[in-house]
Every structure is written in C-alpha cells, then in structure tokens.
Amino acid sequence: MSCGATPYSALRPPDEHTASFSRWWYYGDRIWAALAPPYDGRWFAGEPPLKVLWYTEVAGYLRIAGQRLDGPSAVLSATIPSGYEDFGYQPSAILIPEPGCWEVTGSVGDHTLRVVADVSIRDGVEDRAFAGV
Numbered sequence: 001m002s003c004g005a006t007p008y009s010a011l012r013p014p015d016e017h018t019a020s021f022s023r024w025w026y027y028g029d030r031i032w033a034a035l036a037p038p039y040d041g042r043w044f045a046g047e048p049p050l051k052v053l054w055y056t057e058v059a060g061y062l063r064i065a066g067q068r069l070d071g072p073s074a075v076l077s078a079t080i081p082s083g084y085e086d087f088g089y090q091p092s093a094i095l096i097p098e099p100g101c102w103e104v105t106g107s108v109g110d111h112t113l114r115v116v117a118d119v120s121i122r123d124g125v126e127d128r129a130f131a132g133v
Contacts (some may be wrong), residue, residue: 003069005117006114008024013055015133016091018088021036021053024040028112028113028114029113031108033052033053033055033104033106034052035051035052046098051092054092055090057118061108062080063108064092065105066094067102069103075097077094078095098131099120
C-alpha cells in the first residue's frame with residue numbers, strides 16, 4: 001500500500017508565538033498540529049513518544065486517536081496534559097507503536113484534523129537533538 005501522506009500546510013496558526021514552534025504544520029477544520037523541530041517533519045515509531053503541538057480556534061478538549069492504515073498493529077497512545085484549557089495551544093506526546101502508514105486525528109468538539117503519516121523507524125538524530133547533544 002502506498003502511504004498518501006498529508007502534505008504540510010502553508011498556513012500557520014494566527015498566534016505568532018505558537019506559529020514559530022515549527023516549520024511543519026498541518027491544518028484542517030480550524031485545528032493545527034505540528035511536529036517538534038528535532039524531527040525535521042518526520043514521524044517516528046517507538047519510544048520516546050513524539051512531541052506534537054496542537055492549536056485550535058475552537059473551545060473544548062483535545063482528543064487524539066490513531067490507526068495503522070496498511071496492516072494490523074498495536075494501538076497508538078497519546079498523552080494530553082491538563083492545564084491548557086484556556087489557551088489555543090495544547091502540547092501532546094504521541095506514541096506510535098511501529099512503522100507504517102498511520103492516520104492520526106485530533107478532534108475538538110465537532111472539528112477534526114486528520115493527518116496521514118508515513119511513520120519511520122527512529123534513527124536517533126531526533127533523540128540527540130532533544131538531549132542537547
């Protein structure tokens with residue numbers, strides 16, 4: 001199966017501080033999502049979880065779900081810390097259990113951003129970037 005990965009958006013969240021977080025934003029249905037800079041716009045499987053920042057123009061709680069599109073897999077898990085309810089941005093940690101073609105969705109109320117990602121095996125570069133090496 002070919003993984004028709006979702007292209008990055010040319011749009012950025014309206015808050016300039018949030019927009020400066022990453023060069024790799026996805027956008028749809030009033031929701032943005034961005035991979036943390038060390039990933040260079042690439043999705044990786046396994047530990048540690050990926051750091052993904054969300055920005056929404058709608059009120060409510062963020063829900064994250066995911067499924068592998070090209071075969072069976074363990075379940076994607078997401079951690080969404082509390083305390084950001086009054087802000088437009090929401091950090092998260094997403095653990096994708098194995099490489100493949102994955103759909104990751106972020107939803108707030110009736111609004112949903114759907115991202116299809118070609119998830120790779122970690123190469124260690126992004127981990128060293130977070131460690132400051």
